Amino acid sequence: MNERAEAATHAWRRRMADGRAGSIGPVTTVPRALLAIDAGSATTSVALLGKPWKRWRLLGSLAAPAGAPVDALAATLAARLLSTDPRMAVELSVAAESVADLPRLETISGPAPTLAVLGASRRAVGLLESVAARTPWRIRTASPESHDPREMTELALRPEVSAILVGAGDPPGPDERGWLDDLAGLVGAATRRRPELRVVLAGPVAARAAWAEGAGRPFDGSQERIVEGPPLGMRSGPDEPLREILEGLLPNARGTRHTAVRALLSLADALDRTVELIDIGLDGGLRAVASPGVADQGPAAVAVRTAQAALVPGDVDDAGVDSVLAWTTGSLDRHRMGDRLMDLRLQPWADVSGEGARLRLAATRAALARLAAQTPDIGAMPSPDVTIVAGGAFAVAPARAVALALADTIRRPGVTQLATDHARLLGPIGTIDDPDERRDLVADLADDLLAPIGSLVVVANVPSGRRTATRVGRLTLDGDRNGRHDLVAGEVAFVDLPPGDRAFATLEFRDTVQVGHRARRVAVPVSGGVAGLTVDLRDVPLRLPERRDRRRAALAAWGELAWPGDER
Amino acid sequence: MVSRTDAPSRVRVADAPGLELVSRRRLLLSPIDAFFRLHPGDRSLVKEGEAVGRGQPILEHYREPRTVVVPGQNGEGNQPAPGDRWTAPGGRAAREAHGATDGELLFRSGGRWRVASGERAEPLESPVAGVVHEVRAGAGVTIRSTANAIVGRSALAGPSWGKLQVATGPDGELRAQHVDVGMAGSIIVAGARMDAEALTRARAVGIRGIVVAALGIKEQRDFLASERRGRAAVHGLPPFGILVLDGASRRPIASPLMTLFEAVEGGVVAIVGDPPALVIDDPSVLLPSPAGDLVRVRSGPLAGAEGTWAGLAGPRRFPAGVTLEAAFVRFGGRPPVAIPIGDLERFA
Numbered sequence: 001m002n003e004r005a006e007a008a009t010h011a012w013r014r015r016m017a018d019g020r021a022g023s024i025g026p027v028t029t030v031p032r033a034l035l036a037i038d039a040g041s042a043t044t045s046v047a048l049l050g051k052p053w054k055r056w057r058l059l060g061s062l063a064a065p066a067g068a069p070v071d072a073l074a075a076t077l078a079a080r081l082l083s084t085d086p087r088m089a090v091e092l093s094v095a096a097e098s099v100a101d102l103p104r105l106e107t108i109s110g111p112a113p114t115l116a117v118l119g120a121s122r123r124a125v126g127l128l129e130s131v132a133a134r135t136p137w138r139i140r141t142a143s144p145e146s147h148d149p150r151e152m153t154e155l156a157l158r159p160e161v162s163a164i165l166v167g168a169g170d171p172p173g174p175d176e177r178g179w180l181d182d183l184a185g186l187v188g189a190a191t192r193r194r195p196e197l198r199v200v201l202a203g204p205v206a207a208r209a210a211w212a213e214g215a216g217r218p219f220d221g222s223q224e225r226i227v228e229g230p231p232l233g234m235r236s237g238p239d240e241p242l243r244e245i246l247e248g249l250l251p252n253a254r255g256t257r258h259t260a261v262r263a264l265l266s267l268a269d270a271l272d273r274t275v276e277l278i279d280i281g282l283d284g285g286l287r288a289v290a291s292p293g294v295a296d297q298g299p300a301a302v303a304v305r306t307a308q309a310a311l312v313p314g315d316v317d318d319a320g321v322d323s324v325l326a327w328t329t330g331s332l333d334r335h336r337m338g339d340r341l342m343d344l345r346l347q348p349w350a351d352v353s354g355e356g357a358r359l360r361l362a363a364t365r366a367a368l369a370r371l372a373a374q375t376p377d378i379g380a381m382p383s384p385d386v387t388i389v390a391g392g393a394f395a396v397a398p399a400r401a402v403a404l405a406l407a408d409t410i411r412r413p414g415v416t417q418l419a420t421d422h423a424r425l426l427g428p429i430g431t432i433d434d435p436d437e438r439r440d441l442v443a444d445l446a447d448d449l450l451a452p453i454g455s456l457v458v459v460a461n462v463p464s465g466r467r468t469a470t471r472v473g474r475l476t477l478d479g480d481r482n483g484r485h486d487l488v489a490g491e492v493a494f495v496d497l498p499p500g501d502r503a504f505a506t507l508e509f510r511d512t513v514q515v516g517h518r519a520r521r522v523a524v525p526v527s528g529g530v531a532g533l534t535v536d537l538r539d540v541p542l543r544l545p546e547r548r549d550r551r552r553a554a555l556a557a558w559g560e561l562a563w564p565g566d567e568r
Numbered sequence: 569m570v571s572r573t574d575a576p577s578r579v580r581v582a583d584a585p586g587l588e589l590v591s592r593r594r595l596l597l598s599p600i601d602a603f604f605r606l607h608p609g610d611r612s613l614v615k616e617g618e619a620v621g622r623g624q625p626i627l628e629h630y631r632e633p634r635t636v637v638v639p640g641q642n643g644e645g646n647q648p649a650p651g652d653r654w655t656a657p658g659g660r661a662a663r664e665a666h667g668a669t670d671g672e673l674l675f676r677s678g679g680r681w682r683v684a685s686g687e688r689a690e691p692l693e694s695p696v697a698g699v700v701h702e703v704r705a706g707a708g709v710t711i712r713s714t715a716n717a718i719v720g721r722s723a724l725a726g727p728s729w730g731k732l733q734v735a736t737g738p739d740g741e742l743r744a745q746h747v748d749v750g751m752a753g754s755i756i757v758a759g760a761r762m763d764a765e766a767l768t769r770a771r772a773v774g775i776r777g778i779v780v781a782a783l784g785i786k787e788q789r790d791f792l793a794s795e796r797r798g799r800a801a802v803h804g805l806p807p808f809g810i811l812v813l814d815g816a817s818r819r820p821i822a823s824p825l826m827t828l829f830e831a832v833e834g835g836v837v838a839i840v841g842d843p844p845a846l847v848i849d850d851p852s853v854l855l856p857s858p859a860g861d862l863v864r865v866r867s868g869p870l871a872g873a874e875g876t877w878a879g880l881a882g883p884r885r886f887p888a889g890v891t892l893e894a895a896f897v898r899f900g901g902r903p904p905v906a907i908p909i910g911d912l913e914r915f916a
Contacts, residue, residue: 064591065590065591068589069588072586073589076586076589148634148635149675150609150633150634153706154607157608158707159708181677182682184677185677186682192650214677335784335785335786340816340817343816343817346721347866349910350866350911351868351910352910353886353908354868355888356868357888396891397890398889563889
C-alpha cells in the first residue's frame with residue numbers, strides 16, 4: 001500500500017468512527033470510494049466500492065492471478081467505471097491515475113504453515129491430530145512407535161516446520177509412559193537448537209526431567225514461544241482451547257478466512273438470518289455458521305478453518321487422487337488425474353474453462369467432503385437460512401454446478417438460500433475492527449455482496465421405489481405458470497426461479513419425509529437465483545453405486561442437469 | 569553482479585495496458601541462494617563465509633543412518649549440547665560397543681544421549697561456485713552464488729552439474745532408444761516430456777541431468793523409487809538431477825527458455841534443488857531476454873502457443889458456461905483471439 005492510500009485509509013476509518021460517535025469534526029473532503037482487496041494464494045481480487053448517495057455500493061470487481069499488481073487491477077476497474085458511468089466516476093473522484101490512492105480494506109492469505117504433531121504413542125498422536133486437523137495448519141505427525149528419534153528430530157528441525165504440538169495425558173497413559181521422557185528430551189532439544197520454533201505443550205511434557213536435559217533449562221513459563229495447553233483427554237471433548245492456542249500461533253492472524261468470520265457475524269446481524277459460509281481455497285477451507293443476536297446478546301458464530309479442505313492438498317497422493325476421481329465422469333486414469341491435480345496445484349488460476357472447469361469442481365467436491373468430515377458439529381446444526389459459498393473453487397463455476405456440488409457433499413435435510421461472495425468482499429470487510437462500523441458497511445452492501453444462486457431443498461427419508469423413475473410426490477410453486485412438478489426418488493430437480501423472485505414451494509409426498517422436520521406436506525419459502533430452485537431427493541448421506549461405471553453414469557446424469565448444453 | 573542480457577524488451581509493460589494482469593514468469597534469478605539439506609547426523613565440511621568451488625565437498629551424509637544410545641557425562645564442566653558432534657571414545661572395544669565412531673548429539677534423556685550416526689559416509693560436492701552463506705547443523709548449508717539461474721517448477725534428486733546439451737526441440741520427446749552414451753557427463757534439454765524408461769537409461773549411460781518441460785506423477789514416482797534403490801546399493805550412484813520447467817502435463821518448452829538454453833549450450837551448468845534452478849556459472853554468456861509483449865498460452869486448447877499481446881477483451885463466456893476475464897492475443901498474422909487471462913503467462 002502506498003503512503004497516500006495508507007493515509008486515506010486512516011482518514012476514512014477516523015471519519016467513520018467520528019460519524020457514529022456523533023461528533024462534528026472539521027469539514028474535510030473524505031473519499032467516497034474505497035478498494036476492498038483480497039490477496040489470496042491463487043488469485044488477487046480487487047473490488048471498487050463507492051458511496052454515490054447515502055449507501056455504499058459495489059461498483060465493480062476484478063480478479064487476476066496472484067502476484068498481479070493491485071494498482072493495475074484498480075486502474076482497470078476505474079477505467080471501466082469511467083467508460084460506463086463517467087458522471088458517477090467524477091462524483092466519486094475515481095480516476096485511473098488516482099484510484100491507487102483510495103482507502104483500502106485488505107486481507108492477505110499465504111500458504112499454510114507446517115505443524116509437527118508429536119506424541120509418545122500412536123494413540124496420543126491420533127488425538128492431537130484430530131484437533132490440529134481443524135486448524136489452518138498443515139500437519140506432519142510422528143511418534144516413537146512409527147519413527148526413530150533421528151527421524152523425529154529431523155522433522156522438528158525441518159525449516160518449513162514453524163511449530164510443534166506435543167501432547168500427553170495427565171497422568172500419561174500406559175502406552176505413553178515408556179517414551180514420554182525421550183519425547184520431552186527431543187522437543188526440549190529442538191527448542192534449544194531452533195530459537196524461533198513455537199511449541200505447544202498439551203500435557204505434562206515439560207514437567208519431565210528430560211525436558212530440562214534437552215532444553216538446557218527447566219520449563220518455567222518465561223518463554224513466550226512455549227505455550228501450555230490442556231492435556232489429552234481419554235475421551236473426545238471440546239477442542240476449542242487447544243484450537244485457539246494453535247490458531248493464535250499462526251503468522252497471519254488477519255488472513256481472509258479469519259476476517260471473513262467477523263464479516264459473517266455482521267451479515268447475520270444485519271440480515272437477521274442464520275448464515276453459513278463455506279469457503280474452499282487453494283490452501284484450506286472454512287466452514288462457519290453465524291446467528292443473529294437474541295435480546296441483548298450479540299451475534300454468535302462457530303467456525304472451523306482447516307488445511308484439510310484445500311482444493312488440492314500440498315502433496316498429491318493416491319488417496320487425494322482417488323477422492324477426486326470418485327467425482328469425475330471422464331476417462332482419466334489415476335496417473336493422468338494425478339498430473340492434472342499437480343498442474344492445478346502449481347497453476348490454480350489456469351485451465352478454468354471447458355474440461356478444466358469440471359475437473360476443478362470435482363476437486364472442489366472432494367475438498368467439500370473433507371470439510372464436512374472435519375465439521376460434524378456444524379453439520380449437526382439445523383439448515384441455515386442462507387448459505388454463502390466463497391473462494392476460488394466456486395468463483396467461476398456455473399451456478400447450477402455449484403448448487404449440485406453443495407448438494408452432493410453437504411447433506412443436511414432442510415431448505416437454504418444459496419448465494420456467492422462473488423466479489424470476495426467478506427474478508428476485506430472483516431478487517432474493520434469496530435463491529436458497528438462493520439455492520440453499517442455490510443448492511444449497505446448486503447444486496448451487492450451476495451449474488452443469489454438460488455434455493456436448495458434437501459429432502460431425506462424419501463422412500464425409494466421398486467422401479468426407477470417412481471413418482472414419490474409433487475412440488476408446487478406459488479404463481480408458477482408451469483404448474484406442478486413431479487418429484488422422483490433418488491433424483492435432483494432444477495426448477496427455474498429467476499433472481500429476485502420469491503415463492504412458497506409446497507412439497508407433497510405419499511409418505512413421511514424429512515425436510516428440517518418430518519412431514520408429508522411441507523411448505524417452505526424459497527427465493528430465486530441463477531440456478532433457480534434445486535430439490536434433492538437422493539439419500540442422506542449420499543450413497544453412490546460401488547461399481548465405477550454405474551457411479552459415473554449416475555454422476556453424469558445429474559451433471560447433465562447442471563452443466564449448460566454440450567459446452568465442455 | 570549485473571547480469572548480461574541481450575536485446576532489451578521491445579515493448580514495456582506500461583506501453584501495453586492490461587498486460588500487468590497476466591501472470592509474470594521469472595526466467596532468471598541472480599544471485600541465487602542454493603540450499604543443501606543436512607539431516608541429523610550429517611556433517612558440514614564448510615564454514616560460514618568460506619568460498620567454495622564447483623566440485624568441492626561441502627557436506628557428508630550417512631548412507632545408512634541410525635540412532636545410537638551412549639552414556640552422557642555427569643558432573644560439572646563443559647557439557648555438550650544438542651547438535652554438537654560426538655566421537656566415540658578411543659579404543660576399538662569401546663567403539664565396537666557403541667557400534668559407531670561419530671555422529672551428532674540429538675538429545676539427552678535419562679542421563680543418556682541419543683546420537684544420529686551411521687555408516688558409509690558419503691560426501692556431497694557443491695555444484696556451483698559461491699560463498700557459504702549459512703550453516704545450520706541438522707538443517708542445511710546455504711551457498712550464495714552470483715551466477716544467473718534459470719528458474720524451474722521443481723527438481724528431483726540432484727544436485728548435479730555438466731555441460732548443457734540440447735537434445736531435442738521444444739516440443740520433442742527424448743525416447744530411451746535415443747539416449748546414447750555420447751551424452752555421458754552432460755545435462756540434457758529433453759523437450760516436452762520424458763518417460764521413466766528414458767530417465768533410467770539416461771542415468772545408466774552417465775548423463776548428469778535432465779531439463780524437461782513436464783514430468784508426469786508416475787514418471788516422478790518411478791524415478792524416485794529407482795533412485796532410492798540405487799542409493800541403497802553398494803556403490804551408490806553418481807550425481808544426477810532432473811529439473812522440471814512447467815508441471816506434469818505435456819507441453820512444449822517456452823521459446824524464451826529454449827533461447828536461453830541454446831545460448832548456454834556447451835557451457836557448464838548445474839541443477840540445484842532448492843530453489844529448483846539451472847545455474848549458469850559462466851558470466852560471459854550473453855543471455856537473451858524475451859520481447860515484452862510476448863505471451864504464452866499455458867493451458868486450454870491452445871496450450872503451448874505463443875503470440876503477442878493485443879489488449880484486454882473484458883469478461884467473455886468460455887466452454888462449460890464459465891465467464892472469465894479475457895485478453896486478445898495475436899498469433900502470427902491472424903486476427904486476435906480471446907483467451908482467458910488465467911491461461912496466459914508473460915516472461916521477465
